[in-house]
Amino acid sequence: MSVQERKQRERADRERLIVATARELAEQQGWDAVTTRRLAERIEYSQPVLYSHFRGKREIIGAVALQGATEMAVAMRAATAAADGPRARVAALARAYLDFAERNPAVYDALFQLDGGLAYAQEDTPEPLKDAFAALLECLGEVAGDGVDQALFTETFWAALHGLATLTRAGRLPREDAEWRVELLVDRLAIV
Template identity: 40%
Template sequence: MLEYVAMVREEAGDRIARRKARDREARRERIVGAARRIAEHEGWASVTVRRLSDEIAYSQPVLYSHFESREGILAAVALEGFRELGPALEKARSSGSRGKAIERVAGAYLKFAESSPALYEVMFTLGLTVPFGDAATPVELRSAFSKLVQLFEGRKAKPEIVAELFWASLHGIAELTRTRRFPPAWQKERLRVLVALFTRLQ
């Protein structure tokens, strides 16, 4: 009988622990979602811990129990962006003929940057301490970058270097278009020339 009671208590404890974990994850997702919404409408300068606290009716101590700082919240949003970008690039890379993969991936990248400007900004242009290109780089970033590397495998040039240059070109186009330094009317021709350059590169 005592063993049965102990088992019931253990199962109840497990259920409570799982529920608490789900609740904690739901709160975390709500914080990240609110940060994205505010940034999309008002910019990242408006995303503060106090504003988030008011927006989702969580006390500031609750927010700090999930994230140590405002930057932690922004970094979580950035990682969420990479979790979205990676599959978008993979879908573009793997659909259709191999010869068109560079063009499709370039188009998918620029579409992502254009359709989610606030998300793209926190991923690539804000001064976060999320590490790129070292042992501490999060798996989400590595996965997204690997989709670019795969485009250039089997060539004489080191594929990681070519992927970096391709990424730098795409990022430059995305940013200069966003800030209206590049005329949007030339975007198709711009993309055509870029693709031709990297397709020929050996």
């Protein structure tokens, strides 16, 4: 039995290595540079090994996305926990969100820009994704305002953050006044 266990462990290790390497490569040179050939070379195995762990490149992107969702939820909860009062909490949340997107562009892309084959906003949505949304909801729910559905409010606020994150990163919005835009968003959307 112990032999099988060891093999299973080694296999799990290798899977983690694949995901970590894909993520690293994507952050360094963008997802376009993450080809199965390059990835295989970096983990020092041949291409087909990747396909014994994942159905294809898309599933590898999905794995990075799930990892990122977990980290993002942690980052957002840490930021809101350190802030006093609803207004400050929302501002901290927004900054944490945009900061994460800025610091981990490849992970953010895997989550919200690329097709990782994951289900969103459904019953079979993976737990990490649901939890990341829950982290948003916990903070934003308390500023939705009376008679406003908290989930819908959260979705709308999230969409606004997502728009800022992507347009800024793609050079569609000048980077300089980013902080100002966040302030405006929080001031107007959140009801103290």
